[in-house]
Amino acid sequence: MKIQILGTGCPKCHKLAAEAEQAAKELGLSYELIKVTDINEIMGFGVMITPALAVDGNVKFAGKVPGVEEIKKHLK
Amino acid sequence: MSEVCACGGNPALLYTCSGAADVGELADLATRQLSRSKKGAMSCLAGIGGNISGFIKSTEGADKVLVIDGCPLGCARKTLEEKGLQNFKHLTITELGFKKGQTEVSQVSIDKVCASASELLGLCK
Numbered sequence: 001m002k003i004q005i006l007g008t009g010c011p012k013c014h015k016l017a018a019e020a021e022q023a024a025k026e027l028g029l030s031y032e033l034i035k036v037t038d039i040n041e042i043m044g045f046g047v048m049i050t051p052a053l054a055v056d057g058n059v060k061f062a063g064k065v066p067g068v069e070e071i072k073k074h075l076k
Numbered sequence: 077m078s079e080v081c082a083c084g085g086n087p088a089l090l091y092t093c094s095g096a097a098d099v100g101e102l103a104d105l106a107t108r109q110l111s112r113s114k115k116g117a118m119s120c121l122a123g124i125g126g127n128i129s130g131f132i133k134s135t136e137g138a139d140k141v142l143v144i145d146g147c148p149l150g151c152a153r154k155t156l157e158e159k160g161l162q163n164f165k166h167l168t169i170t171e172l173g174f175k176k177g178q179t180e181v182s183q184v185s186i187d188k189v190c191a192s193a194s195e196l197l198g199l200c201k
Contacts, residue, residue, distance in 0.1 A: 046123045046128040046130025048089055048134035048135075049087070049089070049137055052133065052137075054129075054130075059129040061136070063086050063134065063138060063139075
Protein backbone atom coordinates (compact mmCIF):
# COMPACT_ATOMS: atom_id res chain seq x y z
CA MET A 1 0.00 0.00 0.00
CA LYS A 2 1.27 3.43 -0.95
CA ILE A 3 0.25 6.17 1.52
CA GLN A 4 0.79 9.64 0.09
CA ILE A 5 0.82 12.75 2.28
CA LEU A 6 0.04 15.80 0.16
CA GLY A 7 1.25 19.08 1.59
CA THR A 8 4.06 21.54 1.14
CA GLY A 9 5.61 20.83 4.52
CA CYS A 10 3.96 22.86 7.28
CA PRO A 11 3.44 21.50 10.84
CA LYS A 12 -0.03 20.17 9.91
CA CYS A 13 1.49 18.16 7.06
CA HIS A 14 4.09 16.68 9.43
CA LYS A 15 1.40 15.86 11.98
CA LEU A 16 -0.68 14.10 9.34
CA ALA A 17 2.34 12.09 8.20
CA ALA A 18 3.10 11.03 11.76
CA GLU A 19 -0.51 10.05 12.44
CA ALA A 20 -0.79 8.14 9.16
CA GLU A 21 2.36 6.22 9.99
CA GLN A 22 1.07 5.38 13.45
CA ALA A 23 -2.27 4.27 11.99
CA ALA A 24 -0.60 2.04 9.41
CA LYS A 25 1.67 0.46 12.03
CA GLU A 26 -1.17 -0.19 14.44
CA LEU A 27 -3.10 -1.89 11.65
CA GLY A 28 -0.07 -3.98 10.81
CA LEU A 29 -0.11 -2.88 7.19
CA SER A 30 2.64 -3.30 4.67
CA TYR A 31 3.03 0.25 3.44
CA GLU A 32 5.23 2.88 1.89
CA LEU A 33 4.80 6.45 3.16
CA ILE A 34 5.50 9.10 0.56
CA LYS A 35 5.49 12.86 1.21
CA VAL A 36 4.39 14.80 -1.85
CA THR A 37 5.51 18.40 -1.32
CA ASP A 38 5.65 19.80 -4.85
CA ILE A 39 2.61 22.04 -5.34
CA ASN A 40 2.22 21.11 -8.99
CA GLU A 41 2.31 17.44 -8.16
CA ILE A 42 -0.27 18.01 -5.41
CA MET A 43 -2.52 19.84 -7.87
CA GLY A 44 -2.13 16.89 -10.20
CA PHE A 45 -4.24 14.93 -7.73
CA GLY A 46 -6.99 17.56 -8.01
CA VAL A 47 -6.29 18.58 -4.44
CA MET A 48 -7.18 22.22 -3.78
CA ILE A 49 -6.69 22.32 -0.02
CA THR A 50 -4.04 20.71 2.12
CA PRO A 51 -2.97 18.66 3.92
CA ALA A 52 -4.47 15.67 2.17
CA LEU A 53 -3.96 11.93 2.26
CA ALA A 54 -4.14 9.56 -0.68
CA VAL A 55 -3.92 5.77 -0.76
CA ASP A 56 -2.53 4.36 -3.97
CA GLY A 57 -3.36 7.64 -5.73
CA ASN A 58 -6.92 7.87 -4.48
CA VAL A 59 -7.49 10.93 -2.28
CA LYS A 60 -9.25 9.97 0.95
CA PHE A 61 -9.58 13.38 2.60
CA ALA A 62 -8.25 16.93 2.33
CA GLY A 63 -7.98 20.03 4.47
CA LYS A 64 -7.83 18.30 7.82
CA VAL A 65 -5.78 16.20 10.21
CA PRO A 66 -8.48 13.84 11.45
CA GLY A 67 -6.58 11.78 14.03
CA VAL A 68 -5.21 8.23 14.07
CA GLU A 69 -8.51 6.41 14.52
CA GLU A 70 -10.18 8.24 11.64
CA ILE A 71 -7.15 7.64 9.41
CA LYS A 72 -7.34 3.92 10.16
CA LYS A 73 -10.83 3.81 8.62
CA HIS A 74 -9.37 5.12 5.36
CA LEU A 75 -6.52 2.62 5.37
CA LYS A 76 -8.59 -0.51 5.92
CA MET B 77 -3.91 27.26 -5.72
CA SER B 78 -1.21 29.68 -4.69
CA GLU B 79 2.35 28.54 -4.24
CA VAL B 80 2.20 28.62 -0.46
CA CYS B 81 1.11 25.99 1.97
CA ALA B 82 -2.66 26.16 2.17
CA CYS B 83 -2.85 24.31 5.48
CA GLY B 84 -3.00 27.48 7.58
CA GLY B 85 -6.16 28.95 6.12
CA ASN B 86 -7.81 27.25 3.24
CA PRO B 87 -9.45 29.47 0.62
CA ALA B 88 -13.10 29.37 -0.34
CA LEU B 89 -13.49 27.01 -3.27
CA LEU B 90 -15.35 28.38 -6.28
CA TYR B 91 -17.23 26.36 -8.87
CA THR B 92 -19.01 27.68 -11.93
CA CYS B 93 -21.13 26.14 -14.65
CA SER B 94 -19.09 27.91 -17.37
CA GLY B 95 -22.06 27.22 -19.62
CA ALA B 96 -22.35 28.02 -23.32
CA ALA B 97 -24.91 30.80 -22.90
CA ASP B 98 -23.98 34.41 -22.15
CA VAL B 99 -24.88 34.00 -18.49
CA GLY B 100 -22.66 30.90 -18.33
CA GLU B 101 -19.80 32.91 -19.76
CA LEU B 102 -20.49 35.65 -17.23
CA ALA B 103 -20.45 33.11 -14.40
CA ASP B 104 -17.14 31.77 -15.64
CA LEU B 105 -15.45 35.14 -16.03
CA ALA B 106 -16.67 36.38 -12.65
CA THR B 107 -15.36 33.23 -10.98
CA ARG B 108 -11.98 33.68 -12.63
CA GLN B 109 -11.86 37.30 -11.48
CA LEU B 110 -12.71 36.27 -7.91
CA SER B 111 -9.97 33.66 -8.03
CA ARG B 112 -7.36 36.05 -9.42
CA SER B 113 -8.23 38.65 -6.79
CA LYS B 114 -7.69 35.96 -4.10
CA LYS B 115 -11.28 36.05 -2.86
CA GLY B 116 -11.40 32.33 -3.40
CA ALA B 117 -9.81 29.59 -5.43
CA MET B 118 -11.50 28.43 -8.61
CA SER B 119 -11.77 24.67 -8.74
CA CYS B 120 -12.77 22.36 -11.58
CA LEU B 121 -16.42 21.45 -11.91
CA ALA B 122 -15.44 18.87 -14.51
CA GLY B 123 -13.25 17.26 -11.86
CA ILE B 124 -16.33 16.77 -9.68
CA GLY B 125 -18.36 15.38 -12.57
CA GLY B 126 -15.41 13.22 -13.60
CA ASN B 127 -15.30 11.70 -10.12
CA ILE B 128 -11.75 12.84 -9.39
CA SER B 129 -11.26 12.10 -5.71
CA GLY B 130 -8.96 15.09 -5.10
CA PHE B 131 -11.59 17.61 -6.15
CA ILE B 132 -14.41 15.88 -4.31
CA LYS B 133 -12.49 15.45 -1.07
CA SER B 134 -11.14 19.01 -1.25
CA THR B 135 -14.71 20.26 -1.53
CA GLU B 136 -15.79 18.12 1.41
CA GLY B 137 -12.96 19.55 3.50
CA ALA B 138 -13.31 23.20 2.48
CA ASP B 139 -14.46 25.77 5.00
CA LYS B 140 -16.41 27.67 2.35
CA VAL B 141 -17.66 26.68 -1.09
CA LEU B 142 -19.52 28.89 -3.55
CA VAL B 143 -21.20 27.56 -6.67
CA ILE B 144 -22.18 30.01 -9.43
CA ASP B 145 -24.70 28.96 -12.06
CA GLY B 146 -25.68 31.03 -15.04
CA CYS B 147 -29.33 30.05 -15.19
CA PRO B 148 -32.01 28.24 -13.16
CA LEU B 149 -31.11 24.87 -14.67
CA GLY B 150 -28.49 24.81 -11.91
CA CYS B 151 -26.12 22.39 -13.61
CA ALA B 152 -23.16 23.25 -11.37
CA ARG B 153 -25.23 22.91 -8.20
CA LYS B 154 -26.64 19.59 -9.39
CA THR B 155 -23.18 18.30 -10.29
CA LEU B 156 -22.04 18.79 -6.70
CA GLU B 157 -25.25 17.39 -5.27
CA GLU B 158 -24.88 14.26 -7.43
CA LYS B 159 -21.67 13.57 -5.50
CA GLY B 160 -23.35 14.10 -2.15
CA LEU B 161 -21.84 17.54 -1.66
CA GLN B 162 -24.20 19.90 0.16
CA ASN B 163 -21.85 22.26 1.99
CA PHE B 164 -21.99 25.19 -0.40
CA LYS B 165 -23.57 28.56 -1.02
CA HIS B 166 -25.21 29.11 -4.37
CA LEU B 167 -25.60 32.04 -6.71
CA THR B 168 -27.62 32.13 -9.94
CA ILE B 169 -26.72 34.87 -12.41
CA THR B 170 -30.28 35.29 -13.72
CA GLU B 171 -31.45 36.08 -10.19
CA LEU B 172 -29.28 39.19 -10.34
CA GLY B 173 -31.41 40.66 -13.13
CA PHE B 174 -29.47 39.24 -16.10
CA LYS B 175 -31.51 37.51 -18.81
CA LYS B 176 -30.28 34.39 -20.54
CA GLY B 177 -29.61 35.19 -24.20
CA GLN B 178 -29.82 38.93 -23.66
CA THR B 179 -26.85 39.62 -21.42
CA GLU B 180 -23.87 41.67 -22.42
CA VAL B 181 -20.74 40.20 -20.90
CA SER B 182 -18.80 43.26 -19.83
CA GLN B 183 -16.53 44.33 -16.99
CA VAL B 184 -19.50 46.08 -15.39
CA SER B 185 -21.57 42.89 -15.37
CA ILE B 186 -18.61 40.82 -14.16
CA ASP B 187 -18.06 43.25 -11.29
CA LYS B 188 -21.75 43.05 -10.36
CA VAL B 189 -21.57 39.27 -10.11
CA CYS B 190 -18.32 39.45 -8.14
CA ALA B 191 -19.90 41.86 -5.67
CA SER B 192 -22.81 39.49 -5.04
CA ALA B 193 -20.46 36.53 -4.74
CA SER B 194 -18.25 38.40 -2.27
CA GLU B 195 -21.28 39.21 -0.20
CA LEU B 196 -22.28 35.55 -0.10
CA LEU B 197 -18.76 34.62 0.96
CA GLY B 198 -18.86 37.23 3.72
CA LEU B 199 -16.10 39.27 2.12
CA CYS B 200 -15.76 42.97 1.47
CA LYS B 201 -16.94 43.88 -2.01
